[in-house]
Amino acid sequence: EIVLTQSPGTLSLSPGERATLSCRASQSVSSSYLAWYQQKPGQAPRLLIYGASSRATGIPDRFSGSGSGTDFTLTISRLEPEDFAVYYCQQYGSSPLLTFGGGTKVEIK
Amino acid sequence: QVQLQESGPGLVKPSQTLSLTCTVSGGSISSGSYYWSWIRQPAGKGLEWIGRIYTSGSTNYNPSLKSRVTISVDTSKNQFSLKLSSVTAADTAVYYCARYFDWDDAFDIWGQGTMVTVSS
Numbered sequence: 001e002i003v004l005t006q007s008p009g010t011l012s013l014s015p016g017e018r019a020t021l022s023c024r025a026s027q028s029v030s031s032s033y034l035a036w037y038q039q040k041p042g043q044a045p046r047l048l049i050y051g052a053s054s055r056a057t058g059i060p061d062r063f064s065g066s067g068s069g070t071d072f073t074l075t076i077s078r079l080e081p082e083d084f085a086v087y088y089c090q091q092y093g094s095s096p097l098l099t100f101g102g103g104t105k106v107e108i109k
Numbered sequence: 110q111v112q113l114q115e116s117g118p119g120l121v122k123p124s125q126t127l128s129l130t131c132t133v134s135g136g137s138i139s140s141g142s143y144y145w146s147w148i149r150q151p152a153g154k155g156l157e158w159i160g161r162i163y164t165s166g167s168t169n170y171n172p173s174l175k176s177r178v179t180i181s182v183d184t185s186k187n188q189f190s191l192k193l194s195s196v197t198a199a200d201t202a203v204y205y206c207a208r209y210f211d212w213d214d215a216f217d218i219w220g221q222g223t224m225v226t227v228s229s
Contacts, residue, residue: 035215044205044219045156056217088156092214096171098146098158 002027002094004101006087012109019076021104023089028069033092036065036074039103040085048087049074076106084108111136113206113220121200121227127193131206131220138187139164142211145189147180149202150222157202161209162189196227 003026013019023034031052037045047056049065052072062077076083089101117129131145138145146161160170162180170178174193182189193200204225208218 033214035213037216044207044222045216046219047213047215047217050213050215050217054213056213056215090156090215096158096173097169098161098171098209100156100158102155 001096002029002091002099004089004091004099006089006101006104008104009102010105010107012107013079014109015079015081017079019074019079019083019106021074021076021087021106023067023072023074023101025070025072025091027094029072029091030093031068034065034067034072035090035092037088037090038083038085039088045088079106081108111208111218113208113218115204115206115220115223117223117225119224119226121196121225122229123197123227124195127191127196127200127225127227129191129204129206129223129225131189131191133187133189133208137184138182138189139184144169144209144211145180145182146207146209146216147191148205148207148216149200150205151199151202159191159193159204198227201225201227 005024007022034052036049039045053065086103086105114132121127144161147159162168177194179192203222205222206220207216210217
């Protein structure tokens with residue numbers, strides 16, 4: 001079973017700062033099968049990144065994804081007020097077929 | 110624009126079966142390379158994938174829930190459904206339906222979610 005571990009659990013930053021979120025897999029994950037989501041309170045998650053580095057439709061270019069193998073990163077270049085939320089990574093391909101990381105909360109410092 | 114909407118009872122008694130339906134609007138459930146999934150989220154916690162179905166009827170389930178889960182599709186109604194049997198308080202969560210796009214290998218469209226509480 002592949003376990004996705006996200007760090008840090010909480011990231012306290014100010015608007016305009018750079019956010020770097022980590023997602024580490026217990027086994028190698030194909031880059032094609034790693035996605036990132038944003039979730040705000042009371043809302044469903046929203047797809048940000050698929051294929052480790054491709055932005056979903058309508059996602060601003062301040063969001064970028066990178067990584068391969070077991071280490072993946074979501075970077076928000078300059079935090080906007082609407083970016084404070086919880087972020088999840090997700091992998092496809094190993095039993096369970098689909099798994100999510102535990103999430104990283106980006107909060108206003 | 111495709112939209113998903115969950116529906117079903119908000120309260121289920123322990124040991125009973127939780128039943129939810131997801132209605133797809135703005136597009137056909139049978140079109141394209143899509144799998145139709147259920148995902149849940151207990152209050153204050155992370156996301157757990159429950160399972161998915163293709164319009165052919167082919168299913169995949171999370172092994173941790175497989176013995177209790179059935180996902181089915183009704184293409185004539187543009188709906189897919191979740192049944193989770195023998196529920197306990199641990200099954201209390203917000204349940205989301207979501208579309209998994211095979212080309213992007215990601216959940217690209219989500220329903221708004223529905224809260225289900227298991228309590229007597």
